[in-house]
């Protein structure tokens with residue numbers, strides 16, 4: 001099959017018979033619901049970009065399995081250039097959508113499981129890699145979206161999975177059946193889950209022998225029996241339900257997460273990629289984390305570009321653009337944003353080939369990149385809000401402009417410079433509000449902290465990966481010890 005178009009993608013999700021609940025009600029078509037349509041449109045954009053002459057080379061790749069042209073979001077990276085192109089593609093998507101476009105976790109998970117199944121076969125004589133390659137062919141040939149289901153509900157964080165009072169706080173195997181296994185548990189915060197064709201499930205932490213039943217990895221179609229999606233709420237999401245959607249800020253796109261429940265789901269043998277190999281879970285989590293932490297230096301940087309653009313435009317509209325402190329703040333925002341990108345690109349530039357042949361990023365630099373991501377978007381947002389002024393959070397609705405009684409006051413008093421009308425100024429402020437406080441802040445801010453692991457997870461990896469013994473020896477040599 002050729003690459004899907006954006007419209008084909010939307011039609012394929014509409015056809016999915018998956019169980020989705022939004023605000024207490026079953027949703028029959030996520031592509032048509034006012035709250036969940038913008039996230040579906042953001043993913044559709046990843047297909048649209050692969051069709052465009054200007055972006056095609058970035059958004060497509062040559063499959064190492066078939067030699068065919070595939071969407072880069074389904075590609076196994078086989079060179080440093082591939083790693084770099086992924087980061088550049090993610091930045092481009094961030095710029096085009098100013099939201100989480102929901103495909104990098106799935107891509108990073110494909111690359112992780114590809115490498116890990118190879119390693120497991122080498123260590124244990126299992127047959128996981130061939131199965132995974134078959135699954136990958138299915139994804140590439142049909143141009144599908146995959147969601148990465150890693151994060152468990154975790155209950156008491158101080159206890160390991162098997163020590164939890166409720167054993168289902170981490171997803172685990174509950175039964176072996178003819179031709180497969182049955183799993184139970186729930187995965188939280190799953191980005192793009194309701195807009196994905198396939199769910200890839202992997203363990204969320206390093207496991208010990210006592211937690212063997214939790215060491216499972218597999219893939220199931222989103223409409224598998226027993227799988228239920230409960231859609232996550234976002235700040236000001238119901239503005240999308242208003243008649244004219246005037247105050248949504250981002251008119252076209254959004255991100256989404258869901259709680260994904262696996263209530264005794266049967267997984268056939270051919271879709272199982274790990275079953276009990278607990279000693280490999282630590283490496284799997286670290287490899288995924290490295291891939292995914294580098295991704296944040298692409299997508300968030302693209303959203304940062306939009307925020308910096310909006311901050312520049314609002315400064316122009318309000319007559320402050322040439323003030324020295326505003327110029328300085330814009331330069332600071334650019335500096336922070338490009339620093340994020342530099343870390344991601346450097347991690348790709350120092351990438352390496354895994355035993356499977358798939359490439360992985362340098363883990364130390366990927367963790368440094370992500371630790372910066374947990375901080376810099378907040379500072380960029382603070383500076384954007386500083387430049388924007390208080391109207392960002394006190395302004396009336398854009399709809400008030402059309403009211404016969406108050407409209408004239410809005411048009412008179414909420415203008416900026418002489419040639420800037422209230423509509424232009426308010427739209428820019430709404431976009432800044434969306435990214436720093438509204439639906440967009442879910443991914444630009446809170447996901448920047450916790451997505452791909454909370455800050456402490458990066459600190460632990462940085463401390464572990466840094467070569468302090470070499471550093472000490474340089475110091476000793478120079479001071480004559």
Ligand SMILES: Cc1cc2nc3c(=O)[nH]c(=O)nc-3n(C[C@H](O)[C@H](O)[C@H](O)COP(=O)(O)OP(=O)(O)OC[C@H]3O[C@@H](n4cnc5c(N)ncnc54)[C@H](O)[C@@H]3O)c2cc1C
Nearest residue numbers: 105148149150151157189190191447450451452453454456
């Ligand atoms: C917008 C968004 C999108 C996401 N998308 C995905 C996705 O697509 N797929 C996916 O699998 N996951 C996804 N995640 C999940 C993300 O990886 C987790 O949020 C992250 O790993 C933190 O886990 P948690 O939310 O359970 O918080 P917790 O683990 O509860 O962390 C909260 C705090 O407790 C601390 N803490 C946790 N455990 C311990 C401990 N044992 N001892 C001491 N301190 C501890 C942490 O350091 C942190 O400060 C997403 C998250 C967000 C916010």
